[in-house]
Structures are given as C-alpha cells and as structure tokens.
Amino acid sequence: MPRICWSSWSSQKAPLALMAALCVSQSTMSQAEQIGRCAMNVRPAAPIPDVHETWSHVARNAFAADGTAAGYLQVTLLIAVTRGDAPPCLAPYLIEELTTAPDGSIAGLIVPTNMDYPSFVFEPITIDPAMVVDWRFAYALRAPHFGEYQRRHSLGDVSDQELIEMGLSPDPVPSTWQ
Secondary structure, eight states: OOOOBOOOOOSSOOOHHHHHHTTTTSOHHHHHHHSOBOOOSSOOOOOOHHHHHHHHHHHHHSBOTTSBBSSEEEEEEEEEEOOTTSOOEEEEEEEEEEEEOTTSOEEEEEESOOSSSOOOTTOEEEOOGGGEEEEEEESSTTSOBEEOHHHHHHHOSOOHHHHHHTTBOSSSSOTTOO
16 A cells, blocks of 8 residues: 655645655555654654554444445544655644545545644545554544544543543443444
C-alpha cells in the first residue's frame, strides 16, 4: 500500500499520485525507523501500544455497509514531510471523512490542522495502519468518545465518572466490537 512521502513542498503542489510513487518501494516500518519525528512546538504524540492493538477493531467495526464511517471517526496519522532544506521527518496529521473499500483499505482526507508543517488541504490519503498514532470514534458527535489514547494516557489514573465528564467512554473500545 503506498504511503505519501512529501519529498518537497512549495506553492506548486505535485500530483499526489506522483508523490505517493516516491515512497512505494520503502516499507512503512523501515520508513519510520529511518525518519525521526519532527521537532515541533508541541511535543509529538508518543506511540501507545493499545492504538495498534485496537486499530483492527476500528477497521472491522467503525464502518457502515456502504463503506462510510458508522459514526464520528478521526485518525491521527504520521506523514513524512520536509520543509525547506530540513531532512524528512514524521509529523502527525488529523484524517477525517474516512471510508473503507471492499478490499479492506481505509482512506480519508487530511485536515489542515498541523501549523508547523505543510498544510495538505483535504488531500486524500490511504491509511497505513503502522502510521496510526491515535483514533477517535463516537456513535454521535456529542456521545462519549472511544479511543483517544493520547488524551487518556495524559490523564493518568482517573475514575470512570471523570472520564465520562470529559466526554470519554470508560472503556476505550466499544464492548460490541470484536
């Protein structure tokens, strides 16, 4: 599955298919090992093992029969970027409007929220599970959220009632998901 490797970025955007082709030959894990995290004003999200352990539950359960998200779904994904003459690095980007294809691949749109690195205004991207650093799901926008491992991790040991008051479900994965 191709990943987007942003080898250069200027006011002129190269077609995404061309940029994706630049990194097809490199596996995501070797890419992650070769490219460090970007130095950002905000400390980048630390990998949390539960995110990868539960991603398969999201892939199997968070989508309706027509391939659209069965609720409110977001993913934080690491994307390789460069800025100026700096070496490539991995920066977190928010992905929304996720859909799944019959072959099981999941795609979405990059939300332009990363202010420190190139802004990809609603560019399409295929999700590479190895690059997912967090996910958030709710059956409705104002319902308690599942996932959100970065936020849960930063809260430390809090009660179920405190999680509910913060808009999080006590369990990070819906009990009906297999």
